[in-house]
Amino acid sequence: MTQRRGRFPTREELRIWRDFIETTDALRAAMAARLQSESGLSTGDYSVLLALSEAEHGRLRSSELAATIGWERSRLSHHLGRMDKRGLIRRENCTGDNRGAEAVLTEEGAAAFHGATVPHLRAIRELFVDGLTPAQVTAAGELAAALREHLGNGGGPQEIP
């Protein structure tokens, strides 16, 4: 293999980059559209409702919820505000720590989530799994693992031994 590191991407690598990033974008948009039209939820709503559904008593402290779904606090705060306004969750004070707040799943939120799961699982199969061969699904998992690992390390310049 010829020297690869420290160079600019080749034409082919550039083409793949663009294809890859645009396609994954389209995939996300398609999933968001499915969820929205079939269940009236955004993907953010779904993440929040999923985390709350799996939590004890359908309630979680804001900071734990944020950690669970990997969001920044302020993003969660804004989103909970909107979900509260729509009646999907309710905010309560945190017993024992008056700084804290808890997000509580409402009846309505639980119903919306339960109504969304089946269509959402179907959408994952139809949009993602069915578009790939089993080998490609595996490859997608390995790709994600490699990229995540690399990003975790800063994704910066590589050492030249």
Place this chain on the structure above:
Amino acid sequence: MTQRRGRFPTREELRIWRDFIETTDALRAAMAARLQSESGLSTGDYSVLLALSEAEHGRLRSSELAATIGWERSRLSHHLGRMDKRGLIRRENCTGDNRGAEAVLTEEGAAAFHGATVPHLRAIRELFVDGLTPAQVTAAGELAAALREHLGNGGGPQEIP
């Protein structure tokens, strides 16, 4: 192979889906952050400036620009408004069709773009290419092609022969 279609995704498929979607999201975010901090541009800015730079005389009609970069008109209109305010582009009336508008690259916009290309190419290599083996880069291209093809077909339910 056991029957795969018409079922819900398996645990493993679900895990891969989440991993894949989250990681590609993180990748996009990382690229946006690099572009922003190194060149003061958003990825949207970069797309627009790239298209204008490659166009004759650094100018394009709005609708053609939108088609080139695959954006909706209204998105482009909003974005051009912001870029205009920052002096990266200028809007002019379209000679010959008074409905139309042209986006024109300014000196400042051209300078910003030229200053951004090298860091951006480097970021593509560092964040994407360097994180993958050559075989994985190829696999990423094939994955994108397969997903794009599938999405293009509606990504809907599969026929059962």
Place this chain on the structure above:
DNA sequence: GGAATATAATTGACACGTCAATCATTTCCG
């Protein structure tokens, strides 16, 4: 105890994207 500091969460300002509505001009056709 009480000031300094740390932590939890919210808020405001702004960039961004989508949708539906609007406005201006051009094209089509009777």
Place this chain on the structure above:
DNA sequence: CGGAAATGATTGACGTGTCAATTATATTCC
């Protein structure tokens, strides 16, 4: 010609995401 329909682009409303600043409470340590 002249009005209906099509086309090009903008706008406003609203959901969403990030960053920096703010508020309120808890903890620490002298």
